[in-house]
Amino acid sequence: MEMNTLNNNNNNQSDSSSPPQRKRVMNPVDPEEFRKQGHMIIDFLADYYTKVSNFPVRSQVEPDYLRKHLPDSAPLVPEPIESILEDVQEHIIPGITHWMSPNYYAYFPSSGSVAGFMGEMLSSGLNVVGFNWISSPAATELETIVMDWLGEVLKLPQQFLYKSSNNNGGGVLLGTTCEAVLCTLVAARDKKLSQIGRNNIGKLVVYGSDQTHSSFGKAAQIAGIQNVRAIKTKRSNSFALKADSLLSTIHSDVKNGLIPIYLCATVGTTATTSIDPLMELCDVAKEYEIWVHVDAAYAGSACICPEFRSCIDGIEGANSFSFNAHKWFLTNLACCCLWVKDHNALTKSLSTNPEFLRNKASESKQVIDYKDWQITLSRKFNALKLWLVLRSYGVENLRNFLRSHVNMAMTFEGLVKLDKRFAIGATLTEEHHVIMAWKLIQEHADSLLGSS
Ligand code: PLP
Secondary structure (H helix, E strand, O other): OOOOOOOOHHHHOOOOOOOOOOOOOOOOOOHHHHHHHHHHHHHHHHHHHHHHHHOOOOOOOOOOOHHHOOOOOOOOOOOOHHHHHHHHHHHHHHHOOOOOOOOOOOOOOOOOOHHHHHHHHHHHHHOOOOOOHHHOHHHHHHHHHHHHHHHHHOOOOHHHOOHHHOOOOEEEEEOOHHHHHHHHHHHHHHHHHHHHOHHHHHHEEEEEEOOOOHHHHHHHHHOOOOEEEEEOOOHHHOOOOOHHHHHHHHHHHHHOOOEEEEEEEEEOOOOOOOEOOHHHHHHHHHHOOOEEEEEOOOHHHHHHOHHHHHHHOOHHHOOEEEEEHHHHOOOOOOOEEEEEOOHHHHHHHHOOOOHHHOOHHHHHOOOOOHHHHOOOOOOOOOHHHHHHHHHHHHHHHHHHHHHHHHHHHHHHHHHHHHOOOOOOOOOOOHHHHHOHHHHHHHHOHHHHHHHO
């Protein structure tokens, strides 16, 4: 590898009689080195994708295996990419659980794709830090446009789209669903506390079901909300949260002087694939001015198919909706899409305005500063990734891709039903097929992975 780095050790050891040597300054983005190494890494990954189905899906290593293979401390002098890649091949690949393997069935699908990777690569290469509009106008504007596109494809109500909500609503790209739940919960908390006073935080109460993802309880903990209700669901109701259970829990809380603020409804729960009935839940929530967030982390993608859109019927009553494009939408990690009806609720809680970020564009209020819609300040140009996915595959192909998975799930369900050793965990409606059998695969992931 060409040494385009700071002087190496030898250069340093000049004796006092020789003239001082000019140090070579490192160019960390040397274009030719980038081209050469970039090609090598793409080749490496292309070879990996060719071979990945041959590997055991679950890594076979023992805990702490890696320490034995790597030096105790970081290198002081540069190492060539060739030997780094050799180590990746020899020591890292064996320690990988192969999420990109076609034999992988755990957790949620490995949703990498050529377009998702290319988008990620473009984003990393351009390396902009688009915290506000001025820090990279295209990053902000593309995000707004792409989120409107995707919102339209999902047939989200107009209030969730930036353009057609008179700029009141809109979408934002976060890293994960945990962030989406936390940001919206904090917005709901502050909205209520601004009416009743911050010292009443101990009275706030939030609702989910016993199937709601653990990110909800964690978000409540971070937000300082002690009263978290995990309302019991039943197998006979396909583990969905019933509106009357929600209502009776609210009644009892209100009777005890508590103040309901937030419901996390789920479309496609992690353990049982249940779909909470949004319409009825939103009706209850409306009565108590409760913020409804809909977490459709993996199942949301399927709603771009008209035949599965009914999974989110009733979304018009919700305040926010999120799904992870990195779960089932061919977008490389991490990419959570969050839409809100009222982005002012988010920005009231999350905006910051330090001197060093002030600029005319922000002050004009004519631009979006996405830093104020999220937890962190810095943010990647994730919209490029989603834009490439949408453009490279097109909505119709994406729909067909999702349908092919649903068909596989239905075939799998048929096979499971034929086998007396297995039972279907919940009575399911047509829509549940979207995700149901896939979940069965998850439940048996350990044995499937172990035997692969
Ligand atoms: N919600 C649901 C329904 C999930 O299935 C998951 C993860 O699988 C999450 C939330 C958490 O997602 P993230 O890891 O993006 O925070």
